[in-house]
Amino acid sequence: MPTxxxxxxxxxxxxxxxxxxLAMVDLVADFLKNLEPLEVEPAIxxxxxxxxxxxxxxxxxxxxxxxxxxxxxxxxxxxNVFSEAFRKTGDVGSATKIVFEESKVKRQATLFERTLTVxxxxxxxxxxxxxxxxxxxxxxxxxxxxxxxxxxxxxxxYLIRIFISGMRTGFYEGLMEQAVSKAFQVPLxxxxxxxxxxxxxxxxAAVAKTEGKEGLAKIxxxxxxxxxxxxxxxxxxxxxxxxxxxxxxAFEYKLDGARVQIxxxxxxxxxxxxxxxxxxxxxxEIVEMTxxxxxxxxxxxxxxxxxxDANGNPIPFQHLMRRFRRVHAIEDMTEKLPVKLYLFDIxxxxxxxxxxxxxxxxxxxxAENAGEIPLTKxxxxxxxxxxxxxxxxxxxxxxxxxxxxxLDSPYTPGIxxxxxxxxxxxxxxxxxxxxxxEYGYGRRREWLSDYYLAARDAETGExxxxxxxxxxxxxxxxxxxxxxxxxxxxxxxxxxVVVVPKIxxxxxxxxIQKSPKYECGMALRFARINRIRYDKAPEEADTxxxxxxxxxxxxxxxxxxxxx
Numbered sequence: 001m002p003t004x005x006x007x008x009x010x011x012x013x014x015x016x017x018x019x020x021x022l023a024m025v026d027l028v029a030d031f032l033k034n035l036e037p038l039e040v041e042p043a044i045x046x047x048x049x050x051x052x053x054x055x056x057x058x059x060x061x062x063x064x065x066x067x068x069x070x071x072x073x074x075x076x077x078x079x080n081v082f083s084e085a086f087r088k089t090g091d092v093g094s095a096t097k098i099v100f101e102e103s104k105v106k107r108q109a110t111l112f113e114r115t116l117t118v119x120x121x122x123x124x125x126x127x128x129x130x131x132x133x134x135x136x137x138x139x140x141x142x143x144x145x146x147x148x149x150x151x152x153x154x155x156x157x158y159l160i161r162i163f164i165s166g167m168r169t170g171f172y173e174g175l176m177e178q179a180v181s182k183a184f185q186v187p188l189x190x191x192x193x194x195x196x197x198x199x200x201x202x203x204x205a206a207v208a209k210t211e212g213k214e215g216l217a218k219i220x221x222x223x224x225x226x227x228x229x230x231x232x233x234x235x236x237x238x239x240x241x242x243x244x245x246x247x248x249x250a251f252e253y254k255l256d257g258a259r260v261q262i263x264x265x266x267x268x269x270x271x272x273x274x275x276x277x278x279x280x281x282x283x284x285e286i287v288e289m290t291x292x293x294x295x296x297x298x299x300x301x302x303x304x305x306x307x308x309d310a311n312g313n314p315i316p317f318q319h320l321m322r323r324f325r326r327v328h329a330i331e332d333m334t335e336k337l338p339v340k341l342y343l344f345d346i347x348x349x350x351x352x353x354x355x356x357x358x359x360x361x362x363x364x365x366x367a368e369n370a371g372e373i374p375l376t377k378x379x380x381x382x383x384x385x386x387x388x389x390x391x392x393x394x395x396x397x398x399x400x401x402x403x404x405x406x407l408d409s410p411y412t413p414g415i416x417x418x419x420x421x422x423x424x425x426x427x428x429x430x431x432x433x434x435x436x437x438e439y440g441y442g443r444r445r446e447w448l449s450d451y452y453l454a455a456r457d458a459e460t461g462e463x464x465x466x467x468x469x470x471x472x473x474x475x476x477x478x479x480x481x482x483x484x485x486x487x488x489x490x491x492x493x494x495x496x497v498v499v500v501p502k503i504x505x506x507x508x509x510x511x512i513q514k515s516p517k518y519e520c521g522m523a524l525r526f527a528r529i530n531r532i533r534y535d536k537a538p539e540e541a542d543t544x545x546x547x548x549x550x551x552x553x554x555x556x557x558x559x560x561x562x563x564x
Contacts, residue, residue, distance in 0.1 A: 003039050005116040005151075007031070008046060009158045015047075015169035024171050028179035035118075037210050041202035042122040044176060046158075049167035051125045053200040055225050057278050058129040062140060062163055064092070070145050071096055071160075075103035089445065091168060093161040100153035116150055121159070168442065173414070176201050184208040186216060194219045196413040197353060199227045199276075221348040223265040223298050226276040228414030230345075232403065235421040238387040241404035244418050248382040249404040250359065253394045254422060255342060255376065256317050257306030258324060262290055264299045279324050285334055286341050293371025300348040301366070304376065305339050312340070314398040316513060316554070317525075344376045344403075347411055355411035359419075362411065380407070391423060400424050427550065429508045430455065430524075430542045431533055433501040435463050437485050440470055440478075447478040448485045448497060453507055453527060455520070458543040463501045464520040466547055467509070472529030481532075504533040504541050512551040520544055522551055 011031050018024050028047065035043055045053055052058045072079060077099045085095035124147050131139045144163075148156055161167050177195055181188040186208050194204045194216040207215045221227065235241040241249055260279070261272045269287045270280045280287060286305060294301065307320040315337075323337055346366040347355055354362050367375060379390045391402050401424035409419035432453040440449035450470045454463035473481065481503070488499040508530050515523035 002117040002119060003035055003043065005118055005121050005155055005159075008043060008118055009152075009154045012047065012158050012167060012169050013154065015171045019170070021175060025175055025178045025182060028171065028176065029182040032179060032183035032205065032209075035209070037206060039118050040206040040209050041200075043118050044180075044202035044205055046118070046121070046162055047167065047169075047171065048173060048176060048201075049161060049165050051129070051162055051165075053202055054228070055199050055276060058126070060125065060128055060140075060163060062128065062144065064164065066137065066141060067092075067144070067160060067163055070141060070148060071099065074145060074148055075099045077102050091441065091445070092164060093157040093168070096160045097153045097157035100151075100156045114150065116147075116155060121147070121162075125162075173201055176205075180205040180208055184212065186213045190216050196228070196355065197221055199225055199413070220351075221300060221353050223263045223300065223348070224268075224270050226261055226263070226272040227300065227347060228276070229259065229261065229274060229302070230411050230413055230420060231416035232420035232422045233416060233418050235404060235423050237423060238384050238391065238402075238404075241421045241423060242382065242384060242387070244421060245404060245406045248380070248407060249387075249421075250363070250407055251379045251381065251387050251390055251423075252344060252376040252403045252405065253342075253397070254400045254403045254424065255304040255306050256314055256398070256400045257304040257342075258317070258320055260286070260303055260305050260341075262286070262294075262299075262301045262303065264290055264294050264296075264301070266297055267291055273324060282324050283339065285339065289341060289373060293373045295369040295371065296350045298348065298350050299346065299369070301343055301370075302345040302347065303341050303343040303373075305341050307337055308340050316511065342374050342376045343370050345411060347413075355413065357410065358408040359405050359411075360407050376403075391425075395425060424510075427509060427511070429506050429530055430547065430550075431504055431536055431540065432466065432507050433463055433538050433541045434485070434499065434503045434505060435465060435501050436496050436498045437481075438496050443475075444470065444478060446482075448482045449473070449478045451505075451529070452496075453505070453524070454501065454541075455544040455547050456538070456541045458545050463538070463541075464544050465518045466512075466520055466522055466544070467507070467518075467524035467527040469507070469524075469527040469529060471527070473532075477532065501538050504536040504538060506530040506533055512547060512554065514551075520547070522547060 011027060014027055015024050032040065041053060045051065051060055071082065081102060082095055082099050085098040086092060089095055124143060128140050128143050148159060151159055158167065177191050178188060180201060181191045190213055191204060191208065195201045197219050198204055204216065207219065235244065259274045263270045263272070269290045270278060271283050271286060273279045283305065305320070307315040307323065309315055319337060320339065323333060323339060343366055346362055347353070349365060349369065354365065379386065381387055394402055401422065404421040404423060406419040432455055434451045435454045436452040437448035438450040439445055440447055450468060452465050453467045453469065454465045456463055484503060485497065485499050488502055490498045490500060507524065508528050509524040510526035513523050513525050514521060517523055
């Protein structure tokens with residue numbers, strides 16, 4: 001019997017109300033046991049907030065503006081009802097459920113026409129993703145409206161969450177691996193290894209249900225199926241990295257570029273971004289370079305693409321992103337914004353998965369098969385002084401810092417650990433003033449916790465916004481800050497509370513970028529509040545002139561984009 005979407009929504013509701021992880025795993029395992037084989041992957045993807053498998057290039061391309069218009073049409077409620085529901089819940093899915101319940105009388109006639117099934121939802125999502133070209137928005141709206149018109153308030157809540165890619169139940173991929181292991185009586189280690197290799201726990205579960213442990217043991221990498229990336233933690237310096245790696249590590253330049261995963265099968269080459277999106281068309285020179293240089297018939301490689309100026313100096317990350325977003329007039333962009341590839345790892349070669357091999361062995365295989373493509377510059381040492389000099393060399397060359405890699409480390413897709421560590425000098429912090437704030441999401445929904453940060457113009461005394469952040473404060477500080485900001489509130493506009501510029505905070509950041517988003521023309525990248533400067537008055541905040549000075553100072557070591 002087909003599994004209803006209502007059953008999946010009810011399970012999600014139970015997960016959201018549960019904090020005990022073992023209980024969550026048990027609930028999902030029981031649900032998975034009763035699914036038909038074809039339902040396993042779609043159901044797992046939906047439970048994890050995805051419309052499609054992780055590797056799938058399909059996207060829904062549906063904005064919140066479109067969804068909100070549809071909700072208004074279906075329910076007929078005044079939008080202030082939705083706004084109030086959102087203010088109370090901090091979640092668009094929960095707010096949708098509330099307004100659907102408000103319009104229950106109007107919609108009773110359609111609620112019982114037919115039961116929505118998991119597979120029907122998947123087919124509808126596929127149809128929505130396939131629509132493109134002229135009139136696509138209207139066509140998508142009609143499909144979504146017909147789908148939501150058949151949904152109960154609870155089903156609508158989770159449909160909306162799938163559309164915006166976030167189930168908010170606290171049930172993440174690691175717990176799903178445990179549930180799959182329990183449901184289909186397969187060792188957890190086997191499930192985890194298969195998930196790392198195949199890149200999608202939903203498809204792993206489908207194999208586990210039909211073929212069991214034996215089927216999972218046969219799983220190998222598939223070229224053109226992107227693999228989740230191994231992730232690094234941050235180290236406070238060289239000494240910490242050496243200590244974590246038992247006294248000796250491979251230090252490599254950390255480039256200010258975009259991480260890519262390159263797949264090669266014969267002469268066919270495809271390139272995937274950090275988010276596993278296919279960006280092949282945007283990087284034709286990298287495709288050609290791979291064809292000419294990489295040995296073997298099959299390979300999955302990892303590297304970093306950086307933008308460079310005419311002298312080969314790295315250009316700031318923000319300009320590189322123009323290449324990744326561009327799919328038209330590529331030839332012009334390859335001349336205007338050239339890129340360079342550096343390789344640093346190899347996951348698969350000629351039918352053999354390499355992720356369990358020690359890092360040094362993988363690096364050796366990579367070097368033997370990379371042709372003339374350069375590898376990231378590397379220093380293997382147990383001496384802190386040598387590594388410190390290497391770090392300075394990387395910074396002086398315009399790069400971000402260093403990566404420290406444990407010599408015997410395997411490649412662990414999708415896992416952030418200490419086998420790889422990032423070492424980056426931090427730019428001097430800025431004392432900035434909060435000029436506006438917004439209510440947060442989830443557990444932060446009751447607090448004004450998204451802050452607009454501004455620097456003072458020394459010439460006019462005006463405060464100019466240079467960034468926004470919700471990071472750095474504790475829950476206690478969020479609550480205290482909300483009280484202070486409410487007292488300073490001047491007006492509310494589009495969900496934003498504008499305040500008198502009184503509160504000064506110390507802010508750390510990764511970089512200062514050129515940006516049209518703010519009037520000053522600059523923006524902080526990865527801003528984070530380090531502490532509240534109770535001891536400083538707004539007049540003592542850092543100036544926009546200082547921000548510009550730091551921005552310009554970056555180009556003593558970095559290249560500059562041609563239009564600057």
